[in-house]
Amino acid sequence: MGKVIAVSGKGGVGKTILASLLIRKLVKSGKKSILAIDADPDSNLPDALGVSVERSLGDIREELISKQSEFPPDYSKTAWLEAKVLEIMAEMPSFDVIVMGKPEGPGCYCAVNHMLRSIIDSLPRSYDYIIIDTEAGLEHLSRRTTRGVDDMIVVTDLSVHGFKTAERIKNLSKELGIEFKHLYLVGNRVNPSHEKMISEKIKSTGLEFAGLIPEEKEITEYNLVGKSLLDLPESSLAVKAVDDIAKKIKLI
Amino acid sequence: MSTSGMFADLPVEVGLAYEGERIRKPQMHVELGGPNVKEKFELLRVKSPEEVEDGKITIIGPDVQDLEEGSSVPFGIYIEVSGDKLEVEMEGVMERRIHDFCNYIEGFMHLNQRDSIWLRLDKKAVKKGLNFDVTGKALQRLFKSEMSIIEKMQITFLTEPVEVKKKFQEALDIYEARDARARGMTDNDVDVFYGCTLCQSFAPSHICVISAQRYANCGAISWFDGRAAAKVDPKGPVFEIPKEKCLDEWKGEYEGINKIVSEKSLGEIDRIQLYTAFDYPHTSCGCFEITTFYVPECDGLGVVHRDFKGQTPSGLTFGGLADSTGGGRQVNGFHGISFEYMRSPKFLQVDGGWNRIVWLPTEVKEKMKDYIPKELYDKIATEDDATDIVSLKEFLKEKGHPVVEKWVEKPPDAIEAQTLEAMPVGTISGVGIPSGGITIILKNAKIHAEKVIIKRAK
Numbered sequence: 001m002g003k004v005i006a007v008s009g010k011g012g013v014g015k016t017i018l019a020s021l022l023i024r025k026l027v028k029s030g031k032k033s034i035l036a037i038d039a040d041p042d043s044n045l046p047d048a049l050g051v052s053v054e055r056s057l058g059d060i061r062e063e064l065i066s067k068q069s070e071f072p073p074d075y076s077k078t079a080w081l082e083a084k085v086l087e088i089m090a091e092m093p094s095f096d097v098i099v100m101g102k103p104e105g106p107g108c109y110c111a112v113n114h115m116l117r118s119i120i121d122s123l124p125r126s127y128d129y130i131i132i133d134t135e136a137g138l139e140h141l142s143r144r145t146t147r148g149v150d151d152m153i154v155v156t157d158l159s160v161h162g163f164k165t166a167e168r169i170k171n172l173s174k175e176l177g178i179e180f181k182h183l184y185l186v187g188n189r190v191n192p193s194h195e196k197m198i199s200e201k202i203k204s205t206g207l208e209f210a211g212l213i214p215e216e217k218e219i220t221e222y223n224l225v226g227k228s229l230l231d232l233p234e235s236s237l238a239v240k241a242v243d244d245i246a247k248k249i250k251l252i
Numbered sequence: 253m254s255t256s257g258m259f260a261d262l263p264v265e266v267g268l269a270y271e272g273e274r275i276r277k278p279q280m281h282v283e284l285g286g287p288n289v290k291e292k293f294e295l296l297r298v299k300s301p302e303e304v305e306d307g308k309i310t311i312i313g314p315d316v317q318d319l320e321e322g323s324s325v326p327f328g329i330y331i332e333v334s335g336d337k338l339e340v341e342m343e344g345v346m347e348r349r350i351h352d353f354c355n356y357i358e359g360f361m362h363l364n365q366r367d368s369i370w371l372r373l374d375k376k377a378v379k380k381g382l383n384f385d386v387t388g389k390a391l392q393r394l395f396k397s398e399m400s401i402i403e404k405m406q407i408t409f410l411t412e413p414v415e416v417k418k419k420f421q422e423a424l425d426i427y428e429a430r431d432a433r434a435r436g437m438t439d440n441d442v443d444v445f446y447g448c449t450l451c452q453s454f455a456p457s458h459i460c461v462i463s464a465q466r467y468a469n470c471g472a473i474s475w476f477d478g479r480a481a482a483k484v485d486p487k488g489p490v491f492e493i494p495k496e497k498c499l500d501e502w503k504g505e506y507e508g509i510n511k512i513v514s515e516k517s518l519g520e521i522d523r524i525q526l527y528t529a530f531d532y533p534h535t536s537c538g539c540f541e542i543t544t545f546y547v548p549e550c551d552g553l554g555v556v557h558r559d560f561k562g563q564t565p566s567g568l569t570f571g572g573l574a575d576s577t578g579g580g581r582q583v584n585g586f587h588g589i590s591f592e593y594m595r596s597p598k599f600l601q602v603d604g605g606w607n608r609i610v611w612l613p614t615e616v617k618e619k620m621k622d623y624i625p626k627e628l629y630d631k632i633a634t635e636d637d638a639t640d641i642v643s644l645k646e647f648l649k650e651k652g653h654p655v656v657e658k659w660v661e662k663p664p665d666a667i668e669a670q671t672l673e674a675m676p677v678g679t680i681s682g683v684g685i686p687s688g689g690i691t692i693i694l695k696n697a698k699i700h701a702e703k704v705i706i707k708r709a710k
Binding site: 032033064065068069072073074075076077078079080082083086087091093094096106107108109110111112114122123125126127 | 272273274276277278287344345348351363364365366368370427430431434435437448450451453468469470471472473474475476477480481489537538539540541558590591592595
């Protein structure tokens with residue numbers, strides 16, 4: 001069983017940046033069995049990783065529903081789905097990427113989701129590391145898409161709202177009986193002058209403090225031209241900060 | 253399953269521990285079949301004993317280690333078996349086991365089925381000695397240990413493109429013949445049906461009964477899917493329903509179904525008749541592909557599917573109709589079904605089948621073209637022919653739809669108000685009355701009235 005890390009937080013706080021840079025760290029450390037899951041319909045983890053993914057899990061779910069009555073009678077839909085999940089993955093030398101895609105339409109997803117769940121649940125067996133970039137907010141908890149996650153890292157910016165989301169994630173997971181091995185908090189876009197204040201605020205949330213990522217122009221530039229964050233130089237302050245976070249959470 | 257002893261002579265391990273093993277692209281020695289290759293297949297045939305040489309393994313084309321590293325190649329597995337008790341009908345079920353058994357082999361990934369197979373062999377396993385001969389031996393032993401009715405088995409692996417292509421055509425023909433046979437399978441041919449409670453999270457009293465001739469309402473689970481799911485996880489949300497005593501073959505009522513439905517709906521529903529939309533119809537979850545709706549003015553049934561956004565002649569959209577039937581209730585004439593059930597010869601047979609269908613969207617009509625009796629095809633209205641009751645009745649009359657024969661020559665404009673002595677006018681037990689947006693459910697209610705007035709709605 002691989003280690004499953006999910007990155008969550010409110011929209012726009014930099015979940016994708018943290019997820020990408022954690023993957024970067026794993027890749028640079030020579031790890032070769034990594035699965036990146038983009039579970040945020042609003043962001044784009046593949047772009048940040050410099051990978052193009054054409055189809056999502058949502059697309060194959062729709063494909064199955066639209067085609068289901070054309071399948072031969074004793075043709076296994078689960079086996080078909082299983083192959084499709086591999087087909088839509090981008091396979092890179094040291095990591096694979098899968099995109100969850102858009103939420104469900106109005107049709108019936110009970111059966112297809114049931115089939116998909118068993119396939120998705122079995123994925124961690126085949127990888128040493130699974131990094132999930134979750135959708136903003138708390139839905140992933142109530143929908144149980146983040147069950148089986150070992151460590152949850154909540155990212156926040158300096159806003160009150162970001163901290164509130166972090167606390168809600170903590171409370172809701174407790175209420176729902178979801179037990180993470182660790183529940184970490186990471187501050188993003190923090191200027192050195194704010195460090196002291198924000199570290200204290202983080203302590204008051206009751207989450208484990210995992211580190212701070214400074215605001216960095218280079219990342220904005222990379223995002224702007226669609227360059228992979230995996231290519232950021234070692235000298236990048238954000239890269240250094242995330243490398244420290246990776247050590248702190250014992251990812252490597 | 254302990255398989256170590258049985259496979260001790262093989263260079264790779266074989267066992268359940270390797271099931272679900274994914275082989276990533278950089279790890280793979282070669283890919284057999286898969287999305288990049290057109291011709292690939294697996295096929296299992298039942299043969300007579302003299303045609304099968306037990307234990308024989310034939311390789312047509314290069315063996316594993318001679319295939320170009322990192323390439324995707326056309327590929328076929330052809331298995332021939334014989335045995336006294338084997339029947340052609342078992343071919344499909346046995347063929348599906350190739351998937352499981354290949355996955356038991358260390359460094360072997362097998363996905364999908366039939367002409368969509370996708371196999372990958374791990375570099376390390378190939379270095380250890382995994383090749384077609386080893387694969388063949390493992391498969392033969394696994395098959396024979398699990399199915400003692402297989403007496404002899406020979407396996408041919410094909411990687412030579414021309415040979416794969418030849419056999420591929422043959423495989424397609426056999427799949428087609430097998431499908432035709434499966435489509436012809438009737439509810440009488442099977443001993444068990446399957447139940448599905450996947451939708452109970454929002455329709456707690458709903459359970460789907462999946463028979464050979466009645467698909468699950470969502471269209472996602474056939475009798476064969478039910479069999480496969482129940483086998484993997486018998487206590488899961490998809491399970492066996494023994495038919496037990498047949499109470500009414502024409503209506504499709506079975507003791508076994510009634511028992512399970514009563515138990516799983518917590519007593520809410522205690523009778524189900526599979527082939528009708530009236531009296532004791534199969535309940536509707538919320539995610540059926542299609543719903544029927546009763547049109548009292550023509551004593552016919554309309555049919556509308558989820559994607560149809562307009563209004564039906566009843567004045568309601570799919571959504572409105574779905575609300576009045578969903579949630580695990582039995583509502584006369586309002587019945588959630590799947591496209592596949594409309595292709596079934598049992599389709600609402602009690603109610604007159606296609607002869608009772610008066611309206612459906614053009615998209616459904618087109619989709620069902622081959623299943624609607626020819627003489628009826630032009631007599632059933634679509635949204636292009638009728639958008640309300642008046643135009644629907646006119647259309648049906650003009651085309652001579654079978655329901656018209658049952659209409660009273662000239663229905664009275666309003667039924668005269670009658671005065672009767674005070675007496676119970678009806679005993680209603682658990683009948684839902686769909687009335688536009690709302691449904692009134694009366695359970696075990698006795699209605700006493702001094703006067704009953706039935707008026708035609710204006």
